Amino acid sequence: MDDIDLNLLLALDVLLAEGSVTGAARRLGLSASAMSRTLTRLRAATGDPLLVRAGRGLVPTPYAAALRGRVHELSREVQAILRPQTEHLALASLAQTFTIRANEAFVEFFSVPLLKAVAEAAPHVRLRFAPKPNKDAAPLREGLIDLEIGVVENAAPELRTQFLFEDTLVGVARVGHPLLRSARITAKLYAACEHVVASPKGDFAGPVDAALEQLGLRREVRVVVPGFPDAMRIARHSELVALVPQSCLGNALAGDLAATLGLQGFPLPVQTPSFAISAIWHPRVDADPAHRWLRDVVIALCRKAYPASARRVEKR
Numbered sequence: 001m002d003d004i005d006l007n008l009l010l011a012l013d014v015l016l017a018e019g020s021v022t023g024a025a026r027r028l029g030l031s032a033s034a035m036s037r038t039l040t041r042l043r044a045a046t047g048d049p050l051l052v053r054a055g056r057g058l059v060p061t062p063y064a065a066a067l068r069g070r071v072h073e074l075s076r077e078v079q080a081i082l083r084p085q086t087e088h089l090a091l092a093s094l095a096q097t098f099t100i101r102a103n104e105a106f107v108e109f110f111s112v113p114l115l116k117a118v119a120e121a122a123p124h125v126r127l128r129f130a131p132k133p134n135k136d137a138a139p140l141r142e143g144l145i146d147l148e149i150g151v152v153e154n155a156a157p158e159l160r161t162q163f164l165f166e167d168t169l170v171g172v173a174r175v176g177h178p179l180l181r182s183a184r185i186t187a188k189l190y191a192a193c194e195h196v197v198a199s200p201k202g203d204f205a206g207p208v209d210a211a212l213e214q215l216g217l218r219r220e221v222r223v224v225v226p227g228f229p230d231a232m233r234i235a236r237h238s239e240l241v242a243l244v245p246q247s248c249l250g251n252a253l254a255g256d257l258a259a260t261l262g263l264q265g266f267p268l269p270v271q272t273p274s275f276a277i278s279a280i281w282h283p284r285v286d287a288d289p290a291h292r293w294l295r296d297v298v299i300a301l302c303r304k305a306y307p308a309s310a311r312r313v314e315k316r
Contacts, residue, residue, distance in 0.1 A: 015050070135153060160282070169243055175259075215270070
């Protein structure tokens with residue numbers, strides 16, 4: 001668009017408002033001669049004199065008078081689009097729906113605190129939690145998902161991430177389960193139990209099975225369910241032992257959820273890797289004030305729930 005100069009639009013807006021080359025030059029910080037040359041360019045571009053002499057001043061032509069309102073609105077829109085976003089975000093009147101993709105465990109244990117935090121600051125904001133069948137980045141790229149919560153694995157290179165908290169796997173059984181009567185839960189005792197596994201993909205084996213195999217042990221998995229809340233529910237009402245993230249058993253915000261649910265957690269007798277839970281979003285919304293606010297709410301909530309993880313971030 002070599003033949004279009006948006007500066008001419010802004011100059012025309014000021015010229016029509018001032019009705020004076022000198023006044024417009026002063027307002028735009030230009031010399032009178034530079035402003036006069038700009039008016040000449042505007043006349044050539046529009047094919048209309050725009051401002052004509054009337055005594056000692058200038059008056060707009062009918063064409064210029066008809067354009068005045070449109071030119072002013074266009075000028076404001078152009079400046080708003082091409083100016084960094086520095087306006088204060090009015091949370092009280094913000095009416096927007098944010099879609100968050102997270103697994104069932106996050107929705108189960110964080111949705112209520114998040115909803116309360118959002119409602120207190122922005123009562124007209126709505127939250128939509130989307131299922132997480134996979135970690136495809138396409139919904140983030142296409143704007144179908146605003147924010148994802150989870151483990152960063154082979155993420156698209158352009159995605160932005162923010163560490164939230166560190167998690168690890170633990171065992172869970174109903175209060176009074178025979179396994180919990182042991183003074184020390186060994187790998188052999190653990191493997192001898194029957195188990196319920198949470199796996200969105202329907203896998204029977206996981207990291208703990210590889211660790212048990214190195215000791216020559218194998219556990220019996222009786223049932224596979226899609227999410228960790230399902231596994232905990234089954235463990236509560238059966239003799240099956242579940243394997244869930246530590247975060248499912250409670251935090252500084254939610255308290256001891258395991259005890260509330262009639263469950264008891266215990267450290268695994270084998271080593272499994274810990275994993276970082278992060279917020280993930282597309283750079284398309286990185287500078288958006290409303291999205292930045294939502295990210296800050298999620299980050300603050302998670303750091304309050306897991307102060308140890310917050311201290312880890314501060315030491316970085």
